[in-house]
Amino acid sequence: MNHPRLLDRRLFLGAGVAAASGLLLAACTEGKPPEYLLGTGETGGFFNEFAALLARTVETAGASFRLVPRPSAGTAENLQLLRAGAVNLALALADAAAAAPEGLESVGRLYQNYFQLAVPAGSPIRAMSELKGHVVSLGPDNSGTQFTGLRILEASGLTPRDITLRPVPLTEVTGAMGRGEIQAALFAGGFPVLAVDPDSGPRGSTAIRLIDLSAEQKVLRGRFGEVYMAANIPAGVYGSAAEVGTIGVASLLLARPDVPASAVGSIVEILVARAAELIPAGALGAQYLDARSLISTSGIGLHPGAAAAYRRLHG
Template identity: 40%
Template sequence: MKPLTRRTFLLGTLALTACGSSEPSGTLKIAGGEPGGFYFDFASLLSDLSPAPLTITAVQTGGSGDNLKLLREGSADLALSLSDSAHLESGIVALGRVYENYLQLVVLDSSPYRSAADLIDKPVSLGAAGSGAALQGERLALGVREEHYPLRNAVDALKSGEIAALLWSGGVPTPELNKASGIRLLPLDGYLPRLRQDYGKVYERVDVRMGVYGSRMDVPTIGTPNLLVCRPDLSAEYAGAIVRLLVAKAAQLVPEQALGTQYLDVRSLIDTGKVPLHPGAAAEYRRLHG
């Protein structure tokens, strides 16, 4: 069997008509995220599009850390995780890389803050406890007075002046933030060289485009890939069924609020970095390649 490469996988996706495989039956729980965030939206889309007789149930959680904990404990069969969080977890495998999270440092548009350095010693919500944003906030070492609120509570606290800013890792635009008028993002690209030096190339520069949240210019920030992961003991039949769903329904598995900055791209599904592919997933990608 030839080794799987991005090129051979791309060629294989042109021949997806061979999807006549019967799907396994049963129910899989996927640990998603907070309501209003892309994790939960994506998990819900997987649930809605799961092929009978397979049922996928989306579970609300606090984010990557919670998801990996549920997976470890056996309370979830599948989980969404930022790749930096997944790298810290032993004994997991990937079913695919799905899309990109954007790290968003949000302040009120009327505030005097123009850079993250302006927030030193100020109260800032660094993501909900157990979220990927909390890990990234710790790694950024912003020197702020840390709070940890779920996104909706953080938005309320920002509006009331209880906190000076909030950190969120998610899609662009995040619906909960999109509803909150009078906000703006602070650039975070200046922290990227140190993060890459300390933690590797899992972090990359991305731009939140002009117009998102009413911005008058592009805002450079930090992107992190998201992985759909599971335990190695997930059956090959289930792993294969998930891969077929990811590939065949790629265009329908991007939450509709996205402005084209997120993707579920068949070209990058196999690019899971340091987290190895589940053997059943790798076999299915090869089968689809032909």
């Protein structure tokens, strides 16, 4: 399989993106509240689950508008859609957003995502540098996981030419490993990621083991700064006997500048006041919905509606 070109800044500037429905700003009809499209992620993933919870909470909170989740491949596609006006809001990993922040405005920082590199439990592979010559999934094409995965790969001393890159949907990862189609897969979320956990995933899921990414985290932090945080997956997750070092990257909720300040402010108030309703099952141990972390948006400036809401709430 041909290796896709390493993602670069041009991917995030939205060049050539076709917005099939044009600029989608608060589409509404008489008697129906405005609707804002929210770019999410792949089925079974953290972004998809969080977006569904947020949309439901916006409705139950009695907001004057509705959020409509719009599935996507993830961060990279979401940034394209946001810039093209095909969605009004979007979820994105902070490192990919920070790589090209032009035109982006943040509603708030949400959860920390834990990057997890898995191999079959019986695999002899013990380090990312040992993936040379193997078939590996670094997440779906056009996803933030792949963006970060390529950076992690290079931090290990490898290049995309050293592996056969085969993107596999999250819900098919363990099956692909069991059939020998891939020898390793990178994914991100809380812990465990339910779609790949043998205890909660599809029947007959392949048992997995995580690879320590502590060395790669140090390299990435040295190159790109605090957006790459040291993190750990506790013992017992996926049946592991010991804690595993990994890489933490925050997720951001972004909005187009033309989304009304009142709507963005209402979302902020919901994030603060109804945080307990917004914890995906896959976000165990990764709760970041509080005032101190919400405004830590990795250099992406706050939407005016968000900034005003934080001032009202916390002075």
